Amino acid sequence: MKRILTADLFLPLQEELITLLRSLSPDDWQKPTIAGAWRVKDIVTHILDGDLRRLSLHRDRYATAPPATETYSELVNFLNDLNASWVTATERLSPPMLIGLLEWSAPQIADFFLSLPPDDTAFWAVAWAGEEESRNWMDIGRDYTEKWHHQAQIRDAVGATGLRSRQWLHPVFELAMYALPYAFRNTDAPDGSALSLRIEGEAGGKWSLLREANQWRITEGAIENPTAQVEMSADSAWRLFFNGLKPTDAEQRIETIGEVTLCTTFLTVRSVMV
Secondary structure, eight states: OOOOOOGGGHHHHHHHHHHHHHTOOHHHHTOBOSSTTOBHHHHHHHHHHHHHHHIIIIISOOOOOOOOOOSHHHHHHHHHHHHHHHHHHGGGSOHHHHHHHHHHHHHHHHHHHHHSOTTSBOSSOOGGGTOSSOBHHHHHHHHHHHHHHHHHHHHHHHTOOOOOSHHHHHHHHHHHGGGHHHHTTTOOOOTTOEEEEEEOSTTOEEEEEEEETTEEEEEESOOSSOSEEEEEOHHHHHHHHTTOSOHHHHHHHSEEEEOHHHHHHHTTOOSSOO
């Protein structure tokens, strides 16, 4: 798989968000979303938290006590608590205040990511891809998928047009593919087994997950005679990868053919910490 460069997308993506937020009514800010108990306003504050936390910890090297986590589940719990405490604290901030803070943080984040050499060691490893050490392009890409899918959740909640063109969404899918080998790490299959994946639409594409030397690897393009096949719309794909589909909805919306274990495991793939 190739590296995916997204640093130049951050500022225009954030500008799209700010334009959207300026158009919302007071009631829109309180609408429920597919992100659990979070309302639109809660997601906005979470996006801001991502900016400020990145700039403080990474750019400014303002170190706080590291989390006492040893396992993936402990890290997930730590992050969930961190996110929840911020949302609670920022409940007192008004929508205009949040927009103003995002207008400040957006160019700061964009400039910082553009300054990082893509192939240097990243500040944070991408855990949902099973990486213990990542390159900057992957860490930046992870942040891009975060900002895109949270904005998608907001747009979904308020009935706004989604950013679904290839420019915006195809990099999200390319990066999400790195979650597949890790999601399948405990799925045993003979060497030569393969899962073929097709996401429909202009932002979609074709990928294959291959079993070689007792390991799984992802590659672009389709292969002939795969062990299992998965096809889905772009809308179903982003919702699945970012934990926005219930298991029963995923089974109904995603077409699977072939070896049952591979198809069932695919429905558990998430390119986000859950």
